[in-house]
Amino acid sequence: MSKVILITGASRGIGRSAAILAGARGWSVGVNYTSNRAAAQETVAAVQAAGGAAVAVHGDVSDESAIIAMFDSTEQAFGKLDGVVNNAGIVAPGSRLADMDVARVKRMFDVNVLGAYLCAREAARRLSTARGGRGGSLVNVSSIASRLGGAGEYVDYAGSKGAMDSLTLGLARELGPEGVRVNAVRPGLIDTEIHASGGKPDRAQVLGTSTPLGRAGTADEVAESIVWLLSDASSYVTAALLDVSGGR
Ligand code: NAP
Numbered sequence: 635m636s637k638v639i640l641i642t643g644a645s646r647g648i649g650r651s652a653a654i655l656a657g658a659r660g661w662s663v664g665v666n667y668t669s670n671r672a673a674a675q676e677t678v679a680a681v682q683a684a685g686g687a688a689v690a691v692h693g694d695v696s697d698e699s700a701i702i703a704m705f706d707s708t709e710q711a712f713g714k715l716d717g718v719v720n721n722a723g724i725v726a727p728g729s730r731l732a733d734m735d736v737a738r739v740k741r742m743f744d745v746n747v748l749g750a751y752l753c754a755r756e757a758a759r760r761l762s763t764a765r766g767g768r769g770g771s772l773v774n775v776s777s778i779a780s781r782l783g784g785a786g787e788y789v790d791y792a793g794s795k796g797a798m799d800s801l802t803l804g805l806a807r808e809l810g811p812e813g814v815r816v817n818a819v820r821p822g823l824i825d826t827e828i829h830a831s832g833g834k835p836d837r838a839q840v841l842g843t844s845t846p847l848g849r850a851g852t853a854d855e856v857a858e859s860i861v862w863l864l865s866d867a868s869s870y871v872t873a874a875l876l877d878v879s880g881g882r
Contacts, residue, residue, distance in 0.1 A: 637770075638712040639864060640664035640705060642695050642753055643722030645674035647826035648775060651857035652719055653677050656864070657686025664708030666722065668694045687712065695722045695749030696741075705756050714768050717864040718757035720750050720798070721775040725832040728787040739790050746794035750774060754805055754816075762812040769813025772805070773863045774798050775856075776818040778879045788832070795820075799875055806873035815872040817863045822879025825850045846881030 639656050643649040645667035653663045654677070663681050665688050667674035674690040681688035689711040693700030709715060724745050726738050754772060761770040777795040784792030799818055806816035822845065829837040842850030856878050862868050863876070 635866065637661045637716040637864065638664075638708070638714065639717040639719065640666065640691070640708045640715060640757075641719040641721055642666045642704075642749075643668075644719075645670050645677055645690075647828060648821065648824060648853045648856045648860075649719065649721040650677045650680075651853035652721065652860045653688065654680050654684050655854070655857045655861045657681030657684035657688060659861070659865070660685050662687040662712035664689055664691045664704065664711070666691050666693055666695075666704050668692070668722070694745075695753055696744040698752055701749075701752050701756055705760060709760070715757070715760050716768060716770040717772070718753065718761070718770075719773045719775065719860055719864070720753045720757070721773075721860075722749060722753075723775065723777075723794075723828075725788055725791050725828055727833040730786060731789050734790060742788075742790045742794055746791065747797045750794075750798050751801060754801055758805065758809060758814065761814045762809060763814075764812045767813075770815075771864045771868070772809075772814060772816045773860050774802050774816070774818040775860070776802070776820045776875065778820045778822050778877055778882060780820065782882075802875060803873050810872055815863075815868070817868075817871060817874045817876065819856060819859045819863065820875055820877045820879065821851065821856045822877070822882040823850045824853060824856055824878075826853055842880070845879070849880065851878065851880055 780795035838850035
């Protein structure tokens with residue numbers, strides 16, 4: 635069945651791969667981005683080339699009105715949503731908590747926690763059959779950092795993903811009776827540009843060799859699990875935290 639999906643942070647990395655894989659299934663995708671318009675347009679073209687439909691939707695997930703606007707734009711383009719991927723997220727340069735300033739920690743929680751909660755709230759309002767929606771699937775892109783803790787690098791980031799795990803467990807129970815499944819994928823070391831934004835472009839490549847599978851993962855490998863959780867093939871899966879981490 636063709637689906638209408640909104641993916642936050644879909645201009646690059648894991649979100650981009652998920653958008654293209656959704657496109658290959660013939661789905662329609664809202665491709666959210668915040669600053670890199672050219673990358674979002676490239677993703678839209680790639681989704682279309684894969685066989686789907688797509689529209690680029692601008693908006694910073696830490697801004698409530700921008701979130702509402704990006705949901706509105708996607709539904710105006712393609713009709714009622716069937717799925718949402720809460721994927722946009724940031725890291726910051728490695729630091730111990732004792733050395734972090736408040737601006738860094740606040741931004742981390744504004745984007746990764748407040749943003750994820752408000753996008754999930756908006757998804758709940760639009761997907762729930764109790765509110766006129768068609769039911770559907772919400773996929774939260776957490777991280778195995780939530781159980782590793784991020785010591786010495788980013789305990790702020792790890793905690794933000796811990797919040798996402800709790801959100802997944804609670805919201806799944808709220809929304810199950812209303813036709814909405816809520817799950818999380820928890821990637822490990824995935825080779826994307828997020829590591830450069832944390833000051834270590836080769837972090838995944840270097841640390842990936844110490845995982846049981848002996849390498850970093852790819853955005854495409856994470857996208858497979860996201861699209862499976864969006865699809866009807868996972869129809870009895872909710873409140874799951876799925877590690878995609880090569881065993882790390
Ligand atoms: P990435 O390559 O850095 O891409 C980040 C994406 O998020 C971009 O599309 C970016 O848009 C968007 N974005 C950033 N801040 C945003 C904001 N405030 N509002 C809206 N969009 C925003 O990251 P990634 O590695 O694909 O990570 C995606 C998700 O996976 C994140 O939640 C991350 O925490 C999680 N994750 C990644 C790894 C990994 O090793 N890569 C591991 C575990 C979990 P622009 O292009 O406009 O900047």
